[in-house]
Amino acid sequence: MGTAIRTVYTIWLREWLRFLRERSRIIGMIGQPLLYFLIVGQGISAAMAFRAAPPGVNLSYLQFMYPGILAMSVLFTSIFSGISIIWDREFGFLKEVLVAPVPRWAIALGKALGASTVALCQATILLALAPLAQVHLTLPLVGKLLAVLFLISLAITFMGVAIASRMETMEGFQMIMNFLVMPLYFLSGAMFPLANVPAWMSALMHFDPLTYGVDALRHLIFADAHPQVLAFLVHFPFITDLLVLTGMVLVLGGMGSWFFSRQV
Amino acid sequence: MASVIEVENLVKDYGKVRAVDGVSFQVEEGEIFGFLGPNGAGKSTTIKILCTLLKPTGGKARIAGHDVEKEPDRVRRQIGIVFQDNSLDDRLTAAENLYLHGLLYGLPRKVINRRIEEMLEMVDLAAWKKEVVRNFSGGMRRRLEIARGLMHSPQVLFLDEPTVGLDPQTRAAIWDYIHRLRREEKITVFMTTHYMEEAENCDRIAIIDFGRIKALDTPERLKQQLGGDVITLVPADGADLGPVLTELYGLEVKPTGEGLCFRVKDGASFIPRLAAELGERIKSIHLRRPTLDDVFLSLTGRAIREEKASAAERLRYSPHRHRH
Structure with a gap:
């Protein structure tokens, strides 16, 4: 067990050191959310009125979008970290780790924890920008939001690790990013309400971990909102969101670790 | 002396292709043992099996007394590996790369810090300790990888084509380090190479072709077994001396790009005889000691140096290679 903990720590440390070293990533990290706010949020909400809201619900599109923006930044960062093990395998460091006398599942877990930390x-930067979206946060609320975002990140990173472990080359990378990441995002209800969507879409969204993540974030952020507003925003009870999300973390974690252990 | 590596009838199939075909050998403690063969001969497959990265189809391999299939973790603890391709994290510093390795192998922090100093000192990279690996040259990276492979004081160091893609000067320097660490760390070195000159540095070499060991001995004895000297004779214009040489002296003559090539026992005294008897029909005669190239040629019927670098290899070491 000591070996496993040490391994998790080592892989986590490597992710963290890399993150600190890459200035462009830190700049991107601050820049990207700002971009969402300015273009996606302000732009769209200025261009058109938010028509999806039922009468009597006083909600701006930016407010509606805010949990979605949080989820989006976590989604992109996590899936990219997970899939980046293909690079590691091709260009180096992973080979070194795979011949070390350590359990493979601990490597996958370390990777997921490292990605989640990043x-x-x-997400913390985005939370600091909450006033821009007219969302009021308290310190305990920030803690709860980060906890949900952590679960989302773990689930998505493990998904990335599982996919990357099954991929032989890097050629499929771009395809995965396009055909997996965007659907994950659109189906989650982060961008538009999923109340009036066709049945097939509604079925698919139930398999999207991000759906439950976004739902849970809305529960937290709009906890004090009018019941009518809340009913419009969320689809599942908060406890269901947490249970499903946790279940998905466990299942995807198991899959990720299993596939990762079996490669080479 | 005890055998540190024992390999018995090792077999590896990739689908229908048999990459390693019943290989057996032993490596003694403190030895520098080389696997010499062309690309695709089964060298890398063998080294991967020994490093627990690949499961054999058949046969047994033991490292420091541990079975590579049944006790992979024990084997991993006892070996250090320098891969054919870069396996450093190039965004991290030299010291950070070594530090992470030490953590993975469960060394106490104190030991890690001490070993980092020692190892960087040994490969002359102490001044680059805090430098990001991205800025390192190919030779420096290779040295750092050797240092990393030795962090946990393994019994065996595996080097898979350690000098491919390096310039001759750097290659010689890498060999200096390998010899030094054998002296200082008393380690056993197992390496693969397809450079003949490099194999000369090994205590013993196994010549491998199509997954089989064709010969296994010291480079000196392998060359001696060929017998005598290699003479290259260039006939005067138009003369076809091949059949004549065979008829007169019973020689096995191979025409090469440089001339007619054959081996005789005592070359120095054979040359005057040749000159006296064939005189004007000869343009020039060249005498040399046999090299491992000749050994390989006589064992396999092919010259190893004719092997062109594979496409992947050229890509890998092209100076314009872009990083992600």
């Missing part, structure tokens, strides 16, 4: 740093 994702949470990014």
